Amino acid sequence: MELGDQAIRGATGDNRRVPNDVAATLDEALSGSGGWTRKQVFGGSSQGAELWASASGQLVIVKHHPKAPLDVFEAIGRRIQVMRDAGVPAPATTVAAHGADVLLIHDYLPGRADPVLTSSLIDDLIDIVEREAGLADDSAEHWPDFIKTNLTVGHRHGSLQKFSAASRAVLRRVRQVGRDSSVGQLRAPDLVHYDLHTVNVLSDDGRRVSGIIDWDGVRAGDRSLDLANLAFTSTWKTSNNALREQIWNAFLSSSTHDSRVVYMHLVALRQVDWVIRHTALAPGPARTIELASWALINTEKGTFSPAPRS
DSSP: OOTTOOTTTOOOOOTTSSOTTHHHHHHHHSTTOOOEEEEEEOOSSSSSOEEEEETTSOEEEEEEETTOOHHHHHHHHHHHHHHHHTTOOOOOEEEEEETTEEEEEEEOOOSEESOOOOHHHHHHHHHHHHTTTTOOOGGGGGHHHHHHHHHHTOTTHHHHHHHOHHHHHHHHHHHHHHTSGGGGGOOOOEEEOSSOSGGGEEESSSSSOOEEOOOTTOEEEOTHHHHHHHHHHGGGTOOOHHHHHHHHHHHHTSSOHHHHHHHHHHHHHHHHHHHHHTTTSTTOHHHHHHHHHHHHHHHHHTSOOOOOOO
C-alpha cells in the first residue's frame, strides 16, 4: 500500500472482498473469542482489509490474501513479532490458512491514521526506525537482487514510461542507478517496514506514535529505506521546512551515501508510480515528479534544501 491509500480510514468497500465464512477461521485462530461479527470494510488496495469484533470485545483487522503461500506470510508474522519484541508499535499478528487463501489478522491499534507532523512525533518515528537495527533474518541475502529488480525491470516502470517526458526522465535515472555496481554491495542488517509513511502511522495525541500498520512488506533490509520514504513523503505532509529538515537529516545521516542514493531512487519510483495510477491523490503526478527530482538532488548532494514551491 503506497502513499495515499486510505485503507484504515476509509469507511466503505466491496463486501465480497473477504468471504463471509472468515468468522469460522477467526474462531479457530483466536480461541475463546465467543464468535465474530464483521463491522467495517475498508476501501483502498488493502487486500480486503476489514474490521471484525468478537463477542468478548476484541477488535482485529483482517487482511485477505487470495491463493497466497502460507509460509511467506508465516515469515511476515515472525518478523512482525521480532519488531514488537524490539519495541516497535506493530500490532500483534496471527497468520491463518483460509482454504487456499491466507488471512493476516492484526490486533486493532488505537489512534488516528495520518496524523499531523510535529517535532515530537518525528522524533518518535526516527527512534522507532532505529529499533529496526540488527533485526534481519536469513532473507537478508535477497536484498540486493530485490532492489536491483525493482529499479531495472519492476512492474512500476510502465506508468512512468507512459505518463510524460518528466516521468520518463525520472525513470531513466532510476534505471541507471539500478544498473550501478553499488546496488550489488547493499547490505540488509535490519528489518524494514518497507512502506513507512504517515498514512501508515497512528497517533492518539499527535506527539507520540501509538501504532504502525500495513506490515505486508516487512522484510530484511536497510532501515535507511524507511527513513528515505519518510523524508520524501513528508514534503507534502507539512509546509514547515524545519520539520522537513528534521526528517531529512535523520535520513542523510543513515547508511552510506551510495546506499542512500539507491534507496531514494526506489522511493521516487514507487511514489511517482502510485500517484500516476491514482491521479486524484495529493500532491498529484506533476508535483510528485517535480519533488522526486528535488529529492534525488538532495540525496546526491547529501544536504537538505527547501523543496521548490508548487
